[in-house]
Amino acid sequence: MSADSSTPMNTAPVNISFADYLALSQFYAAYAQAVDSGNWDLWPEFFVEDCVYKLIPRENHERGFPLATLLFESKGMLKDRVYGIRETLFHDPYYQRHVVGAPLVHKAEAGRFEVEANYAVFRTKLSQESTVFNVGRYLDVVVRTPEGLRFASRHCVYDSEMIPNSIIYPI
Amino acid sequence: MTTANDTQTPGTATVPANPRAFPIKLQWESEGTSRIPFMAYTDADQHKKELERLFYNKHWNYVGLEAEIPNAGDFKRTVVGERSVIMVRDADGGISVVENVCAHRGMQFCRERHGNKKEFVCPYHQWSYTLKGDLQGVPFRRGVKQDGKVNGGMPADFKTTDHGLNKLKVATRGGVVFASFDHTIESFEDFLGPVILGYFDRLFDGRKLRILGYNRQRIPGNWKLMQENIKDPYHPGLLHTWFVTFGLWRADNKSELKMDAKHRHAAMISTRGQSGKADQVTQVSSFKESMELNDPRFLDIVPEPWWKGPTAVMMTLFPSVILQQQVNSVSTRHIQPDGHGSFDFVWTHFGFEDDTEEMTQRRLRQANLFGPAGFVSADDGEVIELSQMGFEQKPSHRTLAELGGRTAEDTDHMVTETLIRGMYEYWRNVMEAEA
Numbered sequence: 169m170s171a172d173s174s175t176p177m178n179t180a181p182v183n184i185s186f187a188d189y190l191a192l193s194q195f196y197a198a199y200a201q202a203v204d205s206g207n208w209d210l211w212p213e214f215f216v217e218d219c220v221y222k223l224i225p226r227e228n229h230e231r232g233f234p235l236a237t238l239l240f241e242s243k244g245m246l247k248d249r250v251y252g253i254r255e256t257l258f259h260d261p262y263y264q265r266h267v268v269g270a271p272l273v274h275k276a277e278a279g280r281f282e283v284e285a286n287y288a289v290f291r292t293k294l295s296q297e298s299t300v301f302n303v304g305r306y307l308d309v310v311v312r313t314p315e316g317l318r319f320a321s322r323h324c325v326y327d328s329e330m331i332p333n334s335i336i337y338p339i
Numbered sequence: 340m341t342t343a344n345d346t347q348t349p350g351t352a353t354v355p356a357n358p359r360a361f362p363i364k365l366q367w368e369s370e371g372t373s374r375i376p377f378m379a380y381t382d383a384d385q386h387k388k389e390l391e392r393l394f395y396n397k398h399w400n401y402v403g404l405e406a407e408i409p410n411a412g413d414f415k416r417t418v419v420g421e422r423s424v425i426m427v428r429d430a431d432g433g434i435s436v437v438e439n440v441c442a443h444r445g446m447q448f449c450r451e452r453h454g455n456k457k458e459f460v461c462p463y464h465q466w467s468y469t470l471k472g473d474l475q476g477v478p479f480r481r482g483v484k485q486d487g488k489v490n491g492g493m494p495a496d497f498k499t500t501d502h503g504l505n506k507l508k509v510a511t512r513g514g515v516v517f518a519s520f521d522h523t524i525e526s527f528e529d530f531l532g533p534v535i536l537g538y539f540d541r542l543f544d545g546r547k548l549r550i551l552g553y554n555r556q557r558i559p560g561n562w563k564l565m566q567e568n569i570k571d572p573y574h575p576g577l578l579h580t581w582f583v584t585f586g587l588w589r590a591d592n593k594s595e596l597k598m599d600a601k602h603r604h605a606a607m608i609s610t611r612g613q614s615g616k617a618d619q620v621t622q623v624s625s626f627k628e629s630m631e632l633n634d635p636r637f638l639d640i641v642p643e644p645w646w647k648g649p650t651a652v653m654m655t656l657f658p659s660v661i662l663q664q665q666v667n668s669v670s671t672r673h674i675q676p677d678g679h680g681s682f683d684f685v686w687t688h689f690g691f692e693d694d695t696e697e698m699t700q701r702r703l704r705q706a707n708l709f710g711p712a713g714f715v716s717a718d719d720g721e722v723i724e725l726s727q728m729g730f731e732q733k734p735s736h737r738t739l740a741e742l743g744g745r746t747a748e749d750t751d752h753m754v755t756e757t758l759i760r761g762m763y764e765y766w767r768n769v770m771e772a773e774a
Binding site: 223225227228231233234235236237238239240241242243244245247248251252255256257258259260329330331332333334335336 | 579
């Protein structure tokens with residue numbers, strides 16, 4: 169398998185204040201809590217209006233194929249997805265639980281952060297054991313807005329070679 | 340079995356028979372195919388028979404698109420049925436498909452899923468093969484000279500020509516590659532028949548394809564259920580309420596269902612209805628006339644000249660692939676069985692070389708409707724899984740596919756399960772034939 173050459177070793181100090189890193193950490197933890205809560209309306213509110221949300225297989229990401237499993241290019245599209253989850257998509261009900269690693273800040277500028285974080289999502293269906301559902305990393309651009317930190321873009325690049333049937337809820 | 344008769348106490352209902360939970364043999368209720376035994380989906384031995392008869396003999400199987408291997412030495416590992424094969428472009432520009440099993444010790448030597456090679460080498464004992472699958476190198480074939488004598492080596496009558504990789508017969512058309520282990524198979528064109536070939540050529544009209552990427556999902560259900568899903572125009576307006584809510588599917592769509600002469604392949608052809616209010620033509624309870632997308636770009640549909648009318652043509656090529664045109668989104672969906680109760684479903688989305696940037700972006704955006712998380716495809720995988728669960732718990736029972744009658748014929752409407760009945764006519768012909 170090809171190495172991901174887009175990721176150099178990153179241990180260089182980044183010019184970020186403790187307060188900003190704390191805010192970022194809280195923001196990442198809040199996102200995980202929101203998408204696991206079942207209150208899907210919370211999810212779009214983590215994004216700016218003109219955002220990009222992408223759920224993409226690692227294979228496409230590394231081979232330069234643009235196809236994503238989900239590609240949303242506005243907060244409106246995220247709201248449309250929420251409507252789909254709640255009203256139109258038939259699916260076997262399940263809980264999901266995100267475990268998100270510490271955010272690694274690649275670049276910190278005034279009010280704008282390039283951040284990466286590993287994630288694992290577990291799925292629990294009713295009367296079933298919990299299983300690993302989707303594993304990958306977030307590649308994000310986070311911006312400071314008057315309302316607080318928001319995602320300008322969130323790319324979920326997943327290693328999981330086979331989606332266990334379907335993905336309904338937000339990763 | 341108890342039947343109602345004179346000895347019964349008045350007012351007592353007939354006690355229904357309780358059939359044995361695990362029938363020994365698959366049994367159809369009649370000569371027809373409108374009631375499909377659950378055992379057609381649950382039996383491991385029969386699954387092997389299906390692989391033998393429907394995948395490994397007399398059928399062309401989808402392996403990929405030429406655009407996936409544009410250069411000499413490019414290869415892609417995929418499967419025919421449950422057998423690992425490699426599709427490769429050789430130095431002459433031709434396409435070969437070889438089985439991924441070393442002629443020496445049987446190892447599945449190719450582990451990368453794609454790449455570029457000058458030759459195939461099995462890492463175990465370094466046997467090497469040309470890209471066409473001919474054996475070219477065997478280490479220590481002539482032994483090792485030591486102290487004036489030759490130790491070991493292959494027997495004098497060993498011929499490399501006898502020990503190549505297993506080569507499949509290959510057919511390419513319009514940039515799509517099919518393969519078969521069966522070298523006596525009819526031509527690909529005869530396999531499809533003229534009607535289905537016409538729709539195949541409509542999509543793959545000779546323009547070069549551009550690969551947009553892959554989606555992969557594992558669906559815990561029998562592989563035939565995916566063929567049936569795309570031969571079933573009964574469900575889209577009922578299960579896929581997103582389609583209905585946003586006006587993409589309506590019961591007044593102009594529609595046709597067509598099959599090849601053997602009823603194994605099919606095309607569902609439809610053109611979006613324009614007239615009347617949608618709530619007059621749907622019975623979906625959740626329908627909301629006033630519902631509008633926050634971002635209408637999901638359905639930014641631009642008609643293309645090659646459509647020649649229909650806005651959607653869904654083709655099922657038996658047994659291995661579905662060819663999708665749903666408005667501007669086009670893909671192949673490869674069915675890769677893994678035992679009787681599971682299959683992998685691999686989506687390859689593509690565009691055409693003459694697409695503008697806007698059209699490429701449109702295809703990528705509309706891809707949100709399809710695939711393992713798609714607005715109208717995620718639920719297909721879900722219902723297949725739950726159908727399989729129903730079959731497994733009650734193998735003595737059967738499904739009912741009697742919408743529109745009990746026979747199979749082309750129709751000019753969608754209110755029918757004719758294509759499913761047609762597929763099982765063919766299935767019975769092949770599976771019930773003497774070996």
